[in-house]
Amino acid sequence: MSGNYGRILKINLTSSQFQTQTIEEDIYNKYIGGKGLASYLLYELNPAGIDPLHADNCLIFATGPIAGSRIWGSCRYGVFTKSPQTGLYSESYSGGKVPEAIDATGYDAIVIQGESREPTVLEITPDEVIFHDAEELWGKESYETEDRVMEKYAKSDDGFKRKGAVVIGPAAENGVCFGVIKNDHWRSAGRTGVGTVLGAKKVKAVLFKGDRKRPLFDEQAVKSMAKQIAAASKDNPGVNAYKSMGTPQLVKIVNSAGAFPTQYWSEGKFDKWESISADALHAQCDVKPNACLKCFMACGRLTTIKEGRHAGLKLEGPEYETIYAFGGLCVIDSIEEIAYLNDLCDRLGMDTISAGNLCAFTIEAYKRGKIDHKLEYGDVDGIADLLSMIARREGIGDILARGIRYAAKKWDLEDIAVHVKGMEPAGYDPRVLKGMGLAFAISDRGDCHLRATFYKPELTGMISPGQIEGKAELFIDFEDRLTIFDALIFCRFYRDLYLWDELGATVHAVTGLPSDKESLKSVAASISDIVRRFNIREGLTLEDDWLPEKRFQKLEKTGQELKPEELAYMRKEYYQLRGWDENGFPPGE
Numbered sequence: 001m002s003g004n005y006g007r008i009l010k011i012n013l014t015s016s017q018f019q020t021q022t023i024e025e026d027i028y029n030k031y032i033g034g035k036g037l038a039s040y041l042l043y044e045l046n047p048a049g050i051d052p053l054h055a056d057n058c059l060i061f062a063t064g065p066i067a068g069s070r071i072w073g074s075c076r077y078g079v080f081t082k083s084p085q086t087g088l089y090s091e092s093y094s095g096g097k098v099p100e101a102i103d104a105t106g107y108d109a110i111v112i113q114g115e116s117r118e119p120t121v122l123e124i125t126p127d128e129v130i131f132h133d134a135e136e137l138w139g140k141e142s143y144e145t146e147d148r149v150m151e152k153y154a155k156s157d158d159g160f161k162r163k164g165a166v167v168i169g170p171a172a173e174n175g176v177c178f179g180v181i182k183n184d185h186w187r188s189a190g191r192t193g194v195g196t197v198l199g200a201k202k203v204k205a206v207l208f209k210g211d212r213k214r215p216l217f218d219e220q221a222v223k224s225m226a227k228q229i230a231a232a233s234k235d236n237p238g239v240n241a242y243k244s245m246g247t248p249q250l251v252k253i254v255n256s257a258g259a260f261p262t263q264y265w266s267e268g269k270f271d272k273w274e275s276i277s278a279d280a281l282h283a284q285c286d287v288k289p290n291a292c293l294k295c296f297m298a299c300g301r302l303t304t305i306k307e308g309r310h311a312g313l314k315l316e317g318p319e320y321e322t323i324y325a326f327g328g329l330c331v332i333d334s335i336e337e338i339a340y341l342n343d344l345c346d347r348l349g350m351d352t353i354s355a356g357n358l359c360a361f362t363i364e365a366y367k368r369g370k371i372d373h374k375l376e377y378g379d380v381d382g383i384a385d386l387l388s389m390i391a392r393r394e395g396i397g398d399i400l401a402r403g404i405r406y407a408a409k410k411w412d413l414e415d416i417a418v419h420v421k422g423m424e425p426a427g428y429d430p431r432v433l434k435g436m437g438l439a440f441a442i443s444d445r446g447d448c449h450l451r452a453t454f455y456k457p458e459l460t461g462m463i464s465p466g467q468i469e470g471k472a473e474l475f476i477d478f479e480d481r482l483t484i485f486d487a488l489i490f491c492r493f494y495r496d497l498y499l500w501d502e503l504g505a506t507v508h509a510v511t512g513l514p515s516d517k518e519s520l521k522s523v524a525a526s527i528s529d530i531v532r533r534f535n536i537r538e539g540l541t542l543e544d545d546w547l548p549e550k551r552f553q554k555l556e557k558t559g560q561e562l563k564p565e566e567l568a569y570m571r572k573e574y575y576q577l578r579g580w581d582e583n584g585f586p587p588g589e
């Protein structure tokens, strides 16, 4: 079975047992692997309507058919579960070096069910699962946890070439609904609270060790493909921009477009943007490019702060989304201070996008007299304190730990709360980038920017940001291509190099499956449909595919807006092109 191992691992934490299971070939034919396989398994194995923090909610680690190969951008893993943040389908991805260790265990997916009574470190090898006691690690921050797990369980000469651990921090242990899974210190499966599900299962860390390799359909073609892509990357402006400036380059681009969310979504431009830009980061800090394995782009920024109160602080980041969430939304005009808050979230194991949104939302709640907890825009120390309170669930931190929907209801601020399906958005204002409005509204995992990365065509002139009619067609083309990326579990930032032809050639070289655009689009549609069916089973309705009130209000200075009828039009077109009915239901639902 080329490109896949043909087997999965099922671990039951309640009984401390495990078993392997083979997967029928027609499942791979229909879904390829990666997200496709994991979504199929989640649909089949998860009990309908289960509480996300209940033992029976499955948490699935998956790598894709390209994992461990020479394909550039292939060192990634995905986590799939039912989200404690949205109560719906959850997917989250991370890179680094650990994904190749996950892959080397020799499973296409690892399904974790049940819950431990005591804190546990799972050790997974190709033939065994060991359940270690983790009492001494419970409560520890993420970096220390990863170091200690590697020190204690991965040092011995056990013959395995690939070893690596994923961990959670205190926030996920304490049930903060946006707890992340971390690896390689700074890489995170950051969205939808996947770490919180692991925490509810009392799993502090999972150590992966292995030496397995996926059988590839055509090794020679994989090799040629890697050469071809490396050559094509040389003059690609998108690639060069990520190489030289990383994701912080987007601060300038998005701010110039007037779509950089500022002061909790009231403005689209930040007047101090230059002091939190990629140029500021590179000029003021010691920055080295940092790459996942099998990557020539090295978008990661290994940053050391040179001066000021955080001098000596080292981290990978901050990424654009963290800069927007703390810089734009919370109006913090120092890149070093944003890096400090980024580091705090990493140690505590919380998603920086949700955390930044919630801090800015708290500032608005205070300004409007809804709470007594004093917090102002730009108050870095106040925000740092609030982050700790959230992670430990102290005071108002306990309210925020339950997520934006809960806090908005509690403080009677539902009219200004910005989220879709309970998850806070990334940094692209849909009143300017209207296709991002469609992306946020219809996304399966909540307010997500990544399934189609539609900011890319809207910011680069491939399509006018204000266009409404006909937008869904290009949107679906992007979304389908990137769904195949997720079935392979491929890095998004390689999207300019793997258009349909290159992607098809890769799928064929790795799996031998039909790889013309029509076949791949049919696989993408099967994956979209099964995810949709999962969400419908969990209670998704038409009203959930919509934006919050605040996003239909005009931007204060520029007056730009997205009208409800514009979103309704794009959504209708999208459903039609997907072959879904007017409620967004696939055939047979």
Ligand code: SF4
Residues within 6 Å of the ligand: 073, 074, 075, 095, 096, 290, 291, 292, 294, 295, 296, 297, 298, 299, 300, 491, 492, 493, 494
């Ligand atoms: S571009 Fe960035 S995220 Fe993607 S593989 Fe390279 S370093 Fe990792």
